[in-house]
Every structure is written in C-alpha cells, then in structure tokens.
Amino acid sequence: MKHPSRVVLLDLDGTLTKSDSGILATAVRTYKLLGRPVPTNEELSTFVGPPLIESFTNHGLADEADKAVALYREAYTQPTFDDPRNPGQKVPGMFLNEVYPGIVESMDELRRRGYVLALATCKPEPQAQRICDRFGLTEHMDYLFGASLDNTRIHKAQVIRYGFDAIHFDEEEGDRAVMVGDRWTDVDGGHFAGVKSIGCRWGFSAPGELEEHGADMIIDTTDQLPDAVDRFFATLA
Missing domain, CATH: 3.40.50.1000 (HAD superfamily/HAD-like)
Structure with missing residues (x-):
C-alpha cells in the first residue's frame, strides 16, 4: 500500500x-433545561474545542454530565433553533455555523x-x-x-x-x-x-x-x- x-x-x-453560535446556544439551552445556572460568557467560550463531557464537568454539571451531553446532542443534531437564513424554519445547533x-x-x-x-x-x-x-x-x-x-x-x-x-x-x-x-x-x-x-x-x-x-x-x-x-x-x- x-x-x-x-x-x-x-x-x-x-x-x-x-461554529461558536451553535455550540454556545446549545450549551445554554442545556443548562436551562436542567434548571442550573448558566455559565458566564467567558466560561461558555471554553466549550469550543475540548470534549463536551469535560466542559460540562468543569462548569457546574459534574453530577449530571452524562445527562447534559445527551440533552446537548439532541438539540445539536435535531431541528431546534430558528434558522437565521430561513425565517420560520428550525435547524439543529450544528448548522448555526x-x-x-x-x-x-x-x-x-x-x-x-x-x-x-x-x-x-x-x-x-x-x-x-x-x-x-x-x-x-x-x-x-x-x-x-x-x-x-x-x-x-x-x-x-x-x-x-x-x-x-x-x-x-x-x-x-x-x-x-x-x-x-x-x-x-x-x-x-x-x-x-x-x-x-x-x-x-x-x-x-x-x-x-x-x-x-x-x-x-x-x-x-x-x-x-x-x-x-x-x-x-x-x-x-
């Protein structure tokens, strides 16, 4: 070969x-669904890059990290957010990119x-x-x-x-x-x-x-x- x-x-x-707009919007939604305080903008900015489970663990969700990842992935991969390019339609967080x-x-x-x-x-x-x-x-x-x-x-x-x-x-x-x-x-x-x-x-x-x-x-x-x-x-x- x-x-x-x-x-x-x-x-x-x-x-x-x-890709930050989709990643951060999905992360914020996850914290709100779990009823937990949303991290500061500075803290949220660190979510772009490292493994997701580590980001949630490091920012207040160590006890619910697996659940947070599951909620995140659902919104990140399924039509959830308003599509800025097509008003009235929904897109997954990954396409806010x-x-x-x-x-x-x-x-x-x-x-x-x-x-x-x-x-x-x-x-x-x-x-x-x-x-x-x-x-x-x-x-x-x-x-x-x-x-x-x-x-x-x-x-x-x-x-x-x-x-x-x-x-x-x-x-x-x-x-x-x-x-x-x-x-x-x-x-x-x-x-x-x-x-x-x-x-x-x-x-x-x-x-x-x-x-x-x-x-x-x-x-x-x-x-x-x-x-x-x-x-x-x-x-x-």
Missing part, C-alpha cells in the same frame, strides 16, 4: 468553521501541492460528517476522523491515532504529519500523538494560548495556510 507521506490534520471548530472565508481555497491548494488532508476533530464523527456535508467541505478533504459517541475516543490524540491506524500511517516508512488547529487541545493533542502543530489565530484561542502550549508555528489568516504547511514540511526534509 502506498503511504500518505505528507498528511495535514485539520481541526473543525474554529479552524474550518466558525459557517465556513471561514478562504479556507476552502487553502484546502484545495494544499491538495494541489500533494498533501493528504484529514479532518481530526473531537466532535463526534457522525456530527462532523453532517456538518462537512452541509457546508460543502467533504469533497475538499481525503479523510474525516472524529470522536466516538460512546466516549471511548474523545481526546485529540486519540482521534489522531485512530485516523493514523485507518490510513496506515507509518513514520518508519517516511510518513509525516502536522496538526492544524486553533486551540490548546489541538496543540497538546498533536504533541501527545507525536505530531507537531500549526496554530491558527482566526479561531477561538485566548490571547497567548497557542504560545503557552507550544504551538510549533502560528499563522494569522486562512490564506497563509498552504505556505505555512510547505515551510513546516521543509523543516522535516
């Missing part, structure tokens, strides 16, 4: 799509330059598939890997290793990869899986977050991605 020698792992939320300008063009340019693109997200894989299909991203990548619904695969490093197993990634055969993402979870997850990272400032990281967690390279705009990936792999040659 020919190995995918240059793999670009792409985060979803905050890297390919601006938009692709960042320029990201598709950068993905296409990376593939033109010979890179293999693989989504690596802590969002459950079936949800990630629906989002990528809905917003026209699926055809611009080679593979899509996400978390499991049973919480046995929820961290970024676990998703990366799962993806590597699926595509028969083998460093001993000369395969190399980089993780591209906007949060500390992407940087740390990549490092735990033995993969360096490119941090993206257009997402949801707090000031200094990417530097603090040791991102190996940081870029500011989506159009910088192809050349940044070239520079990264040049250092591995």
